[in-house]
Amino acid sequence: MAEHDRVRVYEAFAAALLEHGVDTVFGLMGDANMLYAGDYQDRGGRFVRVVHEGSAVGMADSWSRMTGRVGVASVTHGPAVSNTLTSLVEAVRSRSHVLLVTGDTPREPTHFQRLDLAAVATTAGAGYEKVHKPESLVRDLNRAMQRVLAEDRPVLLDLAIGMLRQDAGQQPPVARAVPRARGVPSEEQLGGAIGLIAAAKRPVVLAGRGAVASGARDELVALSGRIAAPLATSLLAKDLFRGHPSDIGICGNLSHSVASRAITEADCIIAFGASLNAHTSFHGEIMAGTKVVQVDADPGAFDWYTRVDEAVAGDAKAVAAAINEALDAVEHRPATGWLRGIQQEAASHRPSDDFQDRSAADTVDVRTAMIRLDEVLPDTRVVVSDIGRFVVGVWPYLRVADARDFTSMGAFGSIGLGLAGAIGAAVARPGDLTVAVVGDGGFMMSMAEFTTAVRERLPLLVVVLDDGAYGAEHYKLVHFGMDAGYSLNDWPELVPMAEAMGARGMTVRKPAELDALTEIVADLDGPFLVDVKLDPNVNVLA
Known part of the structure; x- marks a missing residue:
C-alpha cells in the first residue's frame, strides 16, 4: 500500500466520530488529541476550543442535557485529564451522557506527565475504556459509546498517543449506540402502588428529571386529573407543568406558600423520576407520615434519601400510562374539593407574595x-x-x-x-x-x-x-x-x-x-x- 493510501488511527478515529453522529466536540488540543482534532475539523466537524480542560467536559455535559445526545469532550494527557476531574464528577452525579476522549502518555516510565487514567475514571465514578490496538479502534469506540447510554454515566476513552500515527488497518463498521430499554412492570408489581393511589384523599403527583427525560408530561397531567392531585416537580423538572391549573411548582425547600401547604397536607406523594433527595423532601420532613410511591428506571434510587412505601421500577411515561389504564378499569372517581381549593390559591398567588x-x-x-x-x-x-x-x-x-x-x-x-x-x-x-x-x-x-x-x-x-x-x-x-x-x-x-x-x-x-x-x-x-x-x-x- 502506498504511503498516501494508508489510513492512520487518528484519521480513522475522526471519521468514526462523525459516523457516530458526533458533529460537535468540545476540547483543548495537545499532543494526545491534536491530530484527530485537526482531521475531524477538516472533515466538517465542529471543534469548540476551550480555555480550560474542565470546561470541555462541562460544555459537553450541558450540551448533552440540552440535546439528549452523547456529548464529547477531548483533552490531551496527564494534567489535562486531572484538570477535568471536578467537571467529570459533576457529569457523573448528573447521570449525563458524556464521552471524554484522552490518551495515555508515551510509553516511558519516567514521563513526567504520566497518570493512571483508569484510576481517574474510577475516582470520578465514570466508566473506563481503552483502544487496545489499532485494529480494534472502531470496536472500542463503539463499546464506549454504548456504555455511556447503557450505564447513564460518562465514560473515559483512552486512545494512547503512541498509537495515533499507526496504520489503522481493517476496521469493523460503526455501530450506533442504543439507549437502555425502559420496561413496564407487571400488573402484580403495580398492584400495591395503585392501591395506595386509589385510597389517597389528598394525593400529589411529583415529577423529577427522569419524568422530563421520558416525556411523561401528558401522562402525569392525565393522572392528576384522574386522582384530583396537584402537580409538583423537583428542581430539575421545574416548570414542567407551567400553565396548568393544578401546577404548584417546586416541591421542597424552594416551595412557595401554596405548594408548601398542599404538600404538607398530602396523604400520598407519587413521585416519577425524582430522587426524593434532601432538597426535594426537605430532609424527609415533608414526607414524614405520608405514603410515598416512587417510580424510577433505576432501582438503586429507592429508599436512598427517603423511605418509600411502594417502589416501582420502570419508565416514568410507561408506568404513568399503565396506572391511568388501571384506574380507568376500576372507574376510580376521586373527591375534587381539596384540589379545587389548591387551584384557586395557586391562581391568585404571585411570586412576590412570600418575601x-x-x-x-x-x-x-x-x-x-x-x-x-x-x-x-x-x-x-x-x-x-x-x-x-x-x-x-x-x-x-x-x-x-x-x-x-x-x-x-x-x-x-x-x-x-x-x-x-x-x-x-x-x-x-x-x-x-x-x-x-x-x-x-x-x-x-x-x-x-x-x-x-x-x-x-x-x-x-x-x-x-x-x-x-x-x-x-x-x-x-x-x-x-x-x-x-x-x-x-x-x-x-x-x-x-x-x-x-x-x-x-x-x-x-x-x-x-x-x-x-x-x-x-x-x-x-x-x-x-x-x-x-x-x-x-x-x-x-x-
Missing part, C-alpha cells in the same frame, strides 16, 4: 431582580445556573417555557461550572437565548472561558449576581458570630473586563434598569454581561 423586597439605593434584592428579569426576557430561553447562596433567589422566580430548557451545574456542589455549562447549552441551542446565572465568585473562577463565548459569537446573556463575597460563607460566618468581612472580595469592575474581552455589558443597581435587556437580547451576536449588584448582608436563606 419582603430588600432592595436598597445601590443594590437589588436578588428575588426582585429575577422576577423583573423573568418579565423582560423572551419566554423561550435556556437557563443554566451555577450554584451558591443566590440560587434560592433565582430558581423559583426565573422560569422557562419547557422543563428541558433549564439545568443547574450543581450536582457535585462546586461553584464555577455554570459558565461552561451555559456555553455548552448555547452551542446546543443556537436559535435561542441562553441565560447563564452565576455568582461573582463562580464567574471569577471561570472568567477566562468568557472568551470562548466571544470567539464563538454565542447569543449568551451572563447574569452575574454580585454581592462582592462568597455568599454562603458570609452567611455562615455571621451565624457563627465571626467577622463576615473575611468572606468579602475586592473584584475589579466586571463590565470593563467583559468589554476588554470583546463583549458588551451593563451594571444594574435598580430593578428597572433590567428593562433595557428587552431590546439588547433581541439582537445578540455575542455574549452580554449583566453585573447585578447585591448586598452581601441581605440573606435570602433567612
